[in-house]
Amino acid sequence: MTSAGNSGNPSSGSTMRLFQATKRLRRQLLAGLTASALCAPLLAAEPSPPAQAPSDPLQLLAGVTDAARQQPYRGTIVLVQGGAPLSIAIEHRLVGEGSELRYVALDGAPFGMQLEYPDRDCQVFADPVASLAQLPQRPLLAQLPLQEYYQVEFLGVQRVADRPSYALVALPKDALRFARRLFIDAKTGILLRSEYLSGRGQLLASSQFIAFHDSAEEFAIVAPAATQAAVVECRGALEQSQRIAAAQHSNWRLNWWPQGFTLTDYRREQSGLESYMFSDGLAQFTFFVDPANPLAVASIGGARGATSAVIRQLQDPRGQQYTVSVVGELPRAAAEQILSSVKFNPVRAATP
Structure with a gap:
């Protein structure tokens, strides 16, 4: 094993105080997130909700990664990580039993990447752009008791990239991880928007499709000269x-x-x-x-x-x-x- 110890609850006094503070803030955070979800339709045209809302938010999360790997899509993502936003054009196309992912940075120095996956199930989560539409390691959601460490709530249907999306919030039950707010496309199940929030509800980082199409019949983006190409070896x-x-x-x-x-x-x-x-x-x-x-x-x-x-x-x-x-x-x-x-x-x- 990698660890000779265990991953039990920390025992230091400072950590326990953080635990207690986080517990007090969780109600306030959830109330604020719910209020923002309810007020969102006042700021824009209310989306037409799908026929049936998800009954199990955890099951909805479990399908996000498969949805991104098994369907074609294209669009533009805006990534904000503690600094200036970065815009990225991205396209995912199905090719035989595999797929191709191409993306190009639209800001700053020209850069692009084209990845070929012989097997769709072997896409690499570690790729910084491919991971924006996925969640870490799909099997983990089935193996780990996620509900023991997060309180997952369904906030309703909102509009992201002009598409009806299911809004979820995952509130941590300790001070050792951040809250997440996730918006999942109601039609395809693909993650359209992801946010990391502090214990007080402050936005720390986000990635969002500002344009999204659930098709990629042909690559529309123009790859710059700096584009790198790679065939991703399948690791089962x-x-x-x-x-x-x-x-x-x-x-x-x-x-x-x-x-x-x-x-x-x-x-x-x-x-x-x-x-x-x-x-x-x-x-x-x-x-x-x-x-x-x-x-x-x-x-x-x-x-x-x-x-x-x-x-x-x-x-x-x-x-x-x-x-x-x-x-x-x-x-x-x-x-x-x-x-x-x-x-x-x-x-x-x-x-x-």
């Missing part, structure tokens, strides 16, 4: 399980992480860089161990939008320096608590 569940099992051979351990997060992937590069990806089904963070790029300072950290990053310089008993870091969609205090649990625990060879 068996290979993913084997990579996760390989984490047991690492010399580094996390002794604690928030309840609900599960190790979903592990990789070790030839340079020695190790990465461990965790997800709770709505948020994710990655723990890195880098032996090749030491820091000039003992520690550093910061946050941009909903993404926090904390980095520390550690050394093993032989004196070799390592840079360890946690980066993900977590409050900075949670990222720092995770990183403080890092231990060097070398794996001992089995005795013959």
